[in-house]
Amino acid sequence: MTTLAGLTLLMSGGSRGIGLAIATRAAxxxxxxxxxxxxxxxxxxxxxxxxxxxxxxxEAGGQALAVV
Incomplete structure (x- = not known):
């Protein structure tokens, strides 16, 4: 499994749907x-x-910052 430790993902449109699923998996x-x-x-x-x-x-164990 690939690790993304130490990297930061900037996800636009991440409040729901596919964007949130990708962000959660990356976290x-x-x-x-x-x-x-x-x-x-x-x-x-x-x-x-x-x-x-x-x-x-x-809740999935990741670090997240919400920006409006």
Missing amino acids: QNGANVVLLAKTAEPQPRLEETVHTGAAQIQ
């Missing part, structure tokens, strides 16, 4: 993750935010 492989997304507050149709995405990455 599980040791990368630090900076999530960029425009959704800071939950919406009726889209409850996920950049902050919930960062929390999910941290």
Whole structure:
């Protein structure tokens, strides 16, 4: 398995979907993750935010920083 320890991934659109899945997997492989997304507050149709995405990455054992 490849390690990403010591590297930082900058993920645009990482609050949900494929972007979040890629960021989470990279964090599980040791990368630090900076999530960029425009959704800071939950919406009726889209409850996920950049902050919930960062929390999910941290729950998976990674380091994450949310940037709106």
